[in-house]
Amino acid sequence: MLPSTRSLAVEWGVSRTTITLAYEQLIAEGYLEVRQGARARVAQGVGAPRSPTKRQASPTPPGHLSAFARRLEGFVAPSSPADRVPGVVDFRYGDLSVEDFPVLAWKKAIDSALLRRPARLRYGDPGGLPVLRDALQGYLWRARGLRCEPEQVIVVNGSQQGLDLCARLLLDPGDRAVMENPGYHLARQALGATGAEVLPVAVDDDGLRTADLPPARLAFVTPSHQFPLGGVLPAGRRRELLAWAQHHDAHVIEDDYDGEYRYDISPIPSLLSMDEAGRVIYLGTVSKTLSPTLRLGYLVVPPGLSHLFSRAKRLTDRHTPGLEQEALATLIASGAYERHVRRARRRNGERRAILLSALAATLGDTVTVIGAEAGLHVVVWLNGLARDQEGALIARARDAGLGIHPITPSYAPGPPMNRPEMAGLVMGYAGLDAPAIERGTRLLRDVLRDFVRG
Amino acid sequence: MLPSTRSLAVEWGVSRTTITLAYEQLIAEGYLEVRQGARARVAQGVGAPRSPTKRQASPTPPGHLSAFARRLEGFVAPSSPADRVPGVVDFRYGDLSVEDFPVLAWKKAIDSALLRRPARLRYGDPGGLPVLRDALQGYLWRARGLRCEPEQVIVVNGSQQGLDLCARLLLDPGDRAVMENPGYHLARQALGATGAEVLPVAVDDDGLRTADLPPARLAFVTPSHQFPLGGVLPAGRRRELLAWAQHHDAHVIEDDYDGEYRYDISPIPSLLSMDEAGRVIYLGTVSKTLSPTLRLGYLVVPPGLSHLFSRAKRLTDRHTPGLEQEALATLIASGAYERHVRRARRRNGERRAILLSALAATLGDTVTVIGAEAGLHVVVWLNGLARDQEGALIARARDAGLGIHPITPSYAPGPPMNRPEMAGLVMGYAGLDAPAIERGTRLLRDVLRDFVRG
Numbered sequence: 001m002l003p004s005t006r007s008l009a010v011e012w013g014v015s016r017t018t019i020t021l022a023y024e025q026l027i028a029e030g031y032l033e034v035r036q037g038a039r040a041r042v043a044q045g046v047g048a049p050r051s052p053t054k055r056q057a058s059p060t061p062p063g064h065l066s067a068f069a070r071r072l073e074g075f076v077a078p079s080s081p082a083d084r085v086p087g088v089v090d091f092r093y094g095d096l097s098v099e100d101f102p103v104l105a106w107k108k109a110i111d112s113a114l115l116r117r118p119a120r121l122r123y124g125d126p127g128g129l130p131v132l133r134d135a136l137q138g139y140l141w142r143a144r145g146l147r148c149e150p151e152q153v154i155v156v157n158g159s160q161q162g163l164d165l166c167a168r169l170l171l172d173p174g175d176r177a178v179m180e181n182p183g184y185h186l187a188r189q190a191l192g193a194t195g196a197e198v199l200p201v202a203v204d205d206d207g208l209r210t211a212d213l214p215p216a217r218l219a220f221v222t223p224s225h226q227f228p229l230g231g232v233l234p235a236g237r238r239r240e241l242l243a244w245a246q247h248h249d250a251h252v253i254e255d256d257y258d259g260e261y262r263y264d265i266s267p268i269p270s271l272l273s274m275d276e277a278g279r280v281i282y283l284g285t286v287s288k289t290l291s292p293t294l295r296l297g298y299l300v301v302p303p304g305l306s307h308l309f310s311r312a313k314r315l316t317d318r319h320t321p322g323l324e325q326e327a328l329a330t331l332i333a334s335g336a337y338e339r340h341v342r343r344a345r346r347r348n349g350e351r352r353a354i355l356l357s358a359l360a361a362t363l364g365d366t367v368t369v370i371g372a373e374a375g376l377h378v379v380v381w382l383n384g385l386a387r388d389q390e391g392a393l394i395a396r397a398r399d400a401g402l403g404i405h406p407i408t409p410s411y412a413p414g415p416p417m418n419r420p421e422m423a424g425l426v427m428g429y430a431g432l433d434a435p436a437i438e439r440g441t442r443l444l445r446d447v448l449r450d451f452v453r454g
Numbered sequence: 455m456l457p458s459t460r461s462l463a464v465e466w467g468v469s470r471t472t473i474t475l476a477y478e479q480l481i482a483e484g485y486l487e488v489r490q491g492a493r494a495r496v497a498q499g500v501g502a503p504r505s506p507t508k509r510q511a512s513p514t515p516p517g518h519l520s521a522f523a524r525r526l527e528g529f530v531a532p533s534s535p536a537d538r539v540p541g542v543v544d545f546r547y548g549d550l551s552v553e554d555f556p557v558l559a560w561k562k563a564i565d566s567a568l569l570r571r572p573a574r575l576r577y578g579d580p581g582g583l584p585v586l587r588d589a590l591q592g593y594l595w596r597a598r599g600l601r602c603e604p605e606q607v608i609v610v611n612g613s614q615q616g617l618d619l620c621a622r623l624l625l626d627p628g629d630r631a632v633m634e635n636p637g638y639h640l641a642r643q644a645l646g647a648t649g650a651e652v653l654p655v656a657v658d659d660d661g662l663r664t665a666d667l668p669p670a671r672l673a674f675v676t677p678s679h680q681f682p683l684g685g686v687l688p689a690g691r692r693r694e695l696l697a698w699a700q701h702h703d704a705h706v707i708e709d710d711y712d713g714e715y716r717y718d719i720s721p722i723p724s725l726l727s728m729d730e731a732g733r734v735i736y737l738g739t740v741s742k743t744l745s746p747t748l749r750l751g752y753l754v755v756p757p758g759l760s761h762l763f764s765r766a767k768r769l770t771d772r773h774t775p776g777l778e779q780e781a782l783a784t785l786i787a788s789g790a791y792e793r794h795v796r797r798a799r800r801r802n803g804e805r806r807a808i809l810l811s812a813l814a815a816t817l818g819d820t821v822t823v824i825g826a827e828a829g830l831h832v833v834v835w836l837n838g839l840a841r842d843q844e845g846a847l848i849a850r851a852r853d854a855g856l857g858i859h860p861i862t863p864s865y866a867p868g869p870p871m872n873r874p875e876m877a878g879l880v881m882g883y884a885g886l887d888a889p890a891i892e893r894g895t896r897l898l899r900d901v902l903r904d905f906v907r908g
Contacts, residue, residue: 063705063733064671065762066648069623072765096575107568114561120885121550121745157611161771169523189769194520217518251517279517291575293776308519311526315643317615321775322747431574 067173068193075189076409089440090403093228093377093428094292100347100430101291102331102340109327116326126314127306128155128298129325135332136284136298143338144259145269146282148300154309155320157295159257159285163190163220165299165312166253166281170218171196178219180208181417182410184227187220187255200412205370207233210240219245219252224259224268228379228410228426230371238271245279255283258375260341263349278302286328288376288430289341296320296328348376351429351437358441366448376430379407382423384452390423393451402443521627522647529643530863543894544857547682547831547882548746554801554884555745556794560781567780580768581760582609582752583779589786590738590752597792598713599723600736602754608763609774611749613711613739617644617674619753619766620707620735624672625650632673634662635871636864638681641674641709654866659824661687664694673699673706678713678722682833682864682880684825692725699733709737712829714795717803732756740782742830742884743795750774750782802830805883805891812895820902830884833861836877838906844877847905856897 009016065073127133133150140146140153156162163186171177173195179188181200192198199216202209207226210233213219219241223233233241245252254271262268272282285297301309313319331337352372359369359380368381385393390406397404407424411417429437463470519527581587587604594600594607610616617640625631627649633642635654646652653670656663661680664687667673673695677687687695699706708725716722726736739751755763767773785791806826813823813834822835839847844860851858861878865871883891 063699063703064624064629066623066626066629068626069762069766072623072762072769075765090574092576094577098571098573098575101575103568103571107565110564110568111561114557114564117552117557119552120544121552121555121747122546122885123548123746157771157775160769164770169520169526170518172520172522175518175520186769193769245517249517291776292577292772293575295771295773295775308523308526311529312523315526315614315640315647316618316770317611317749318746319749321611321749321778322745324775324778431576 067195071193071195072189075192076185076413088401089432089436089443091425091427091429091440092403092405092431093426094287095428095431096288096291097347097431097433099433100344102336105331105336105340106290106327109330110323112330113323113326124319124322124325125310126319127151127310128153128320129322129329131333132325132329135329139332139337140284140300143341144256144273144284146273146300148272149303151306152300152303154299154301154306154313155325156297156299156313157317157320158287158292159255159283159297160186160190161295161316162281162283162297162299163187163253163255164193165309165316166218166251166283167191167194167196169305169308169312170251175218176214176216178213178216179412180221180226181412182228182407182419183220183412184222184255184257185409187253188412191218191220198412200414200417202418203229203231204418205229205231206237207231208237208241210237210244213241213244215248217248217250219250220255221252221271222255222257223271224256225261225371225374227255227257227375228371228377228407230373230375230379232268232374233271235274238274241271242275242277242279246277250279252280253283254280257283257285258288259284260289261345261348261376262374263345263352264373272300278304281305289337289344290328294324296324348430351432351434352378354434354437355427355429355441358438362441362445363448377426377428380425380427381420382425382448385423385448387419387421387423389451390425393423393447396451397444397447400443400447402440402447404444521649525647525649529646530639530867542855543886543890543897545879545881545883545894546857546859546885547880548741549882549885550742550745551801551885551887553887554798556785556790559785559790559794560744563781563784564777566784567777570780578773578776578779579764580773581605581764582607582774583776583783585787586779586783589783593786593791594738594754597795598710598727600727600754602726603757605760606754606757608753608755608760608767609779610751610753610767611771611774612741612746613709613737613751614640614644615749615770616735616737616751616753617641617707617709618647619763619770620672620705620737621645621648621650623759623762623766624705629672630668630670632667632670633866634675634680635866636682636861636873637674637866638676638709638711639863641707642866645672645674652866654868654871656872657683657685658872659683659685660691661685662691662695664691664698667695667698669702671702671704673704674709675706675725676709676711677725678710679715679825679828681709681711681829682825682831682861684827684829684833686722686828687725689728692728695725696729696731696733700731704733706734707737708734711737711739712742713738714743715799715802715830716828717799717806718827726754732758735759743791743798744782748778750778802884805886805888806832808888808891809881809883809895812892816895816899817902831880831882834879834881835874836879836902839877839902841873841875841877843905844879847877847901850905851898851901854897854901856894856901858898 005016005019009019132155133153136153137150167190171194175196177191177196177198178201179198180203188198199214203226208221272280282300366384370379372378390408394404394406404425407426411419459470459473463473586609587607590607591604621644625648629650631645631650631652632655633652634657642652653668657680662675726734736754820837824833826832844862848858848860858879861880
């Protein structure tokens with residue numbers, strides 16, 4: 001039983017109101033109990049001694065983890081921001097130059113979205129804002145020759161979320177999924193995280209070798225520009241892949257991650273535009289055209305799967321942020337997005353030309369460069385260097401202030417399949433200006449020469 | 455074999471360059487093949503007859519769906535935007551008034567993030583921008599008395615993504631999870647979507663009845679303000695819940711969805727601040743303070759789980775959009791966020807007072823109102839109306855231009871447990887101004903009177 005508010009107020013020399021407020025707070029938090037007409041008393045269970053358990057210093061967290069969590073633990077650790085090269089030139093693939101971002105157009109579009117002031121602030125449609133789904137439908141038709149209904153477009157937080165949704169909706173533990181080898185390692189992880197068995201299938205100069213496809217539930221492909229090797233999947237193989245999906249009652253994820261960037265020829269039509277049986281899920285993104293930090297991407301799913309992807313998106317995170325969706329819709333509808341893509345294509349074409357001449361002039365036939373027809377990266381095979389020296393070379397380069405990145409993580413774990421014997425790099429150029437590209441190429445030559453000499 | 459470019463140019467009366475470009479495009483797309491020195495020919499497999507399969511008109515999509523997908527199909531369908539009441543007043547919980555959003559402060563913060571121009575546009579830390587994690591650490595200490603390291607803070611796209619990550623990392627099919635009943639239905643679905651068995655545990659005026667907890671891997675609770683009934687979990691029950699977690703090697707998700715909104719007393723300390731054993735995962739959001747459309751939330755996870763949540767976040771969608779993270783960090787660091795929260799609390803306190811007097815004056819003892827001490831909603835039990843009439847009343851209200859929302863979806867499916875016999879509503883007021891609240895209350899009285907009379 002506690003003292004009355006009156007006696008406590010006298011004892012502490014404060015007003016009775018203060019004591020009453022303090023009591024009310026303690027009652028609200030459950031430390032005190034009060035019965036009708038009686039004085040407050042300490043609530044049951046509160047006076048109990050503290051649990052003797054000490055905070056565990058062990059790095060192993062207590063508690064049960066799911067099989068999904070244990071699979072994540074087993075994947076190769078991602079590079080952390082702390083691994084970033086502090087030095088001069090970083091050829092990391094995926095980075096874009098801040099100079100290319102249309103700051104003013106984006107700012108204007110966000111501001112006008114902010115000032116539009118809807119009637120209420122409320123959760124939006126899980127599949128995306130209707131205005132953006134309409135705009136994307138038009139864009140996909142104009143830019144990629146792709147016909148779909150707006151309801152088939154599902155707006156996601158970048159293509160990684162699209163991959164994760166596909167994996168969760170289409171794969172069970174023990175199912176089989178086909179993956180390009182080499183291929184995009186975060187796609188391999190997204191498929192594998194479900195507990196499905198991910199079957200690597202070899203890639204050649206024309207992309208995935210579709211003649212050898214094993215039975216599976218799902219295939220992941222990059223038909224416009226195979227990542228990382230750069231092949232374009234020929235029409236015959238596309239047919240073969242679609243027939244395989246039909247035969248095995250499977251789906252195909254078409255990751256069109258850089259379909260906007262082709263330099264010598266027009267963009268390649270999408271696999272989806274050949275799909276008559278509703279097997280293909282198309283994956284697009286603005287991470288290569290605007291910025292990877294915006295986290296905006298989209299799926300085009302078969303009509304029968306649209307409601308399911310919407311439901312999954314809702315359960316996952318309700319919907320993609322509203323202001324960004326409105327801003328992108330404004331940019332596409334006004335034509336500013338496509339003007340921007342043309343400008344970005346021209347600038348990246350210039351960077352590519354500079355990198356290719358710098359590599360040819362500086363490194364000559366010590367390297368073999370492939371996959372340069374499209375995209376924002378090239379693969380550079382180091383002819384004089386064995387595969388197992390890749391890691392050591394990269395560490396040496398890092399010390400010299402040069403960021404280079406190995407091709408090895410693109411290959412499936414386990415014994416290498418169909419892979420050249422030499423070390424290889426994936427070199428992105430979209431984040432660098434001309435002087436940096438040239439300086440970086442010279443640095444690579446110096447590091448490589450010192451490394452080979454020992 | 456195709457005609458030579460020269461003969462085709464003559465035949466069609468166009469320049470040879472045009473024909474050469476067309477051939478190159480067809481070669482790039484794989485429709486034509488060309489061997490060294492030979493003329494182009496149609497590629498293998500391209501001339502094959504089209505697959506006879508027609509586009510299926512059936513609503514059942516082809517292809518295999520995962521168990522996760524089939525579980526989603528089994529959940530009660532969410533209301534769609536088309537279900538929204540076109541009329542006058544909607545008491546939907548979760549909506550906020552656009553008047554309360556700090557448009558200028560947010561615009562300024564986004565603009566300055568846009569103009570800051572980092573060195574490169576690149577993927578960010580999956581756990582969140584360091585500047586935001588630091589700002590949230592300070593905020594949580596000042597506002598919620600919660601101590602943590604910035605590394606324990608994981609920035610997510612609203613609390614729904616936080617729930618989904620917890621469910622995926624901590625639950626396997628067949629595991630058991632404890633859920634408040636009634637409780638937040640999207641939490642129930644997120645836990646159940648993993649294939650875990652979700653065990654409903656009854657709630658009383660003090661929140662979850664912790665004395666009856668069955669063994670499980672995970673518990674979901676809203677201790678500061680039970681959703682939807684409004685109880686505050688007393689200190690003794692908090693102790694009991696933490697001891698349960700320790701005993702069963704389980705985790706507890708503390709969803710502090712509206713911890714900022716208490717009107718008569720100070721905010722209640724978090725469950726996490728009592729947790730000495732690293733069992734509690736705290737879930738916060740700005741959906742109730744700024745806007746649900748921003749999709750910004752945060753987890754505070756035990757130190758040993760931080761790397762795992764980061765990895766899962768990366769695989770799920772890389773990271774939360776960068777500009778929004780910077781903007782929120784700016785608002786928190788400058789003090790503008792807390793000033794805004796105080797203003798929003800005052801305004802919602804006014805709305806609450808207006809709703810409570812309107813309900814008392816207009817509906818009197820035909821209703822019982824509970825859970826009004828905190829948050830942005832109340833539960834209204836309709837004393838004269840049987841439970842099974844809820845749906846019909848809501849449809850009638852809809853025809854009259856009044857949006858009211860049933861409590862039933864908050865209860866676990868199956869035979870009702872511990873639930874009053876009468877119909878009930880969850881009434882949110884944060885999206886409405888004073889005249890709308892009063893008009894809505896009168897509309898409710900009219901609809902109810904007509905409905906009871908038949």
